[in-house]
Amino acid sequence: MADTIRPKGLDAQGCIAREGSLGRVPAAFRPVVAAARDRILDVLGARLHSAYLYGSVPRGTARVGRSDLDLFVALREEPTEADRDAVRALGAAVDKEFPQIDGVGTLLYGRERLLSELERYDLGWFVACLCTPLLGDDLAEYLPRYRPDSLLARETNGDLARWLPRWRERIEGTGSGAAGEPARRPLVRFMSRHLVRTGFTLVMPRWQGWTSDLGEMAEVFAMYYPERAAQVRTAARYGHEPVGDPDLLRSYVDDLGPWLAGEYARVHGVKAPRPD
Template identity: 30%
Template structure:
């Protein structure tokens, strides 16, 4: 088997962060609107964090999503979550420069709890950049790659993909189904470090392409399957039944490989 060169780590073996360079000017008005919209006290937002392609600076207007992590001051109740969902939809509707806006939501006590260090601490420290409010990433030291972090981030992959499967199966329209297939493909690809890092925890992939490249070097026989899901993660077009059949097969294989 060929040796995999470490990716996504610095010379000392720490995971690279997304950085804090200038954001792409095409997305500046959107981010200003996001911060202004989420800043009212009644929303209870402690910090707004950007991750994904816009955070890395390689997003494409009209093609990329806007991925946001919201940390709230207190645990949210159902009415607040509904309010935030309506806010998300409103932002999405008035900003065609992104295809979708996602909110991942947590709260301060959850983020700072020691038992969530490998999940929330790692996520904010290395995958996010704070664009408004309190930056809780300063509470954490840098992380080195580990399978424990992969488990903290994606140990729920089988359950999460089973949920996507149900939603795809019952999607009422083709655009809704294709959007869900795209999201499921991304979740599957991002879960692959559960296997690749079990053998070598010297790398940490950031982009979907890095996830696929690292995984295929570990499991070359899965190249065609990974190419399918990478394509669907970028340009979803598969019909429902073929997609679900491939999803079922790949998830079952991953579960068996985990032992």
């Protein structure tokens, strides 16, 4: 399968095309999106600069009862703890009300940081290419076009080595018995997706295309690293259907993760440090 995948996801100028749109939101999720939009306005008011959807819902691939709702919110100023508490409460309320979704995740940043030079090829790219405008003034209008090059690869996923110690701590915190399985499932989903996306962006400049589909990402990676293909394909599967296997998590932080971090640094370098 891998050798049949051809580059895609670019516009006529060879830049990454913005994915997703409100028109692609499946009918079952439209009431969820409408409720989230209204509550963001109610909760943040004049502090809100803009809000976006990202992930499977605006791409039109969300599954009822299985997919989460991903929100990205930009404030006029840097967010406070009260802002973070407010959006967490908003997400919990929307998740409780709508069985169509399996959780709500909200990323919250200030406008100045999103448009900063430091974030131009990370959070800025994320907004411009992966986010669908929902409310306010679209920040993409102030950002450049992006190509699938080594700079973008480095600044999006070139920090895996910094994450691995934190991942180990989170795994240890779940314990080793069956009682920790519910806590390990979301870790498996999160880490699986992170590793697959990192594997994909490692080879993205050679492939010269873009995709957000985990299965396709794994197959593109397999074209260039067949010796690691089985591990990344497995991670793509568990990114959709997570299990609570502690051995799988340990393999991520003891084998696949360290190898991927080292290879990433060798090929693209290390991401510039962020304040948080």
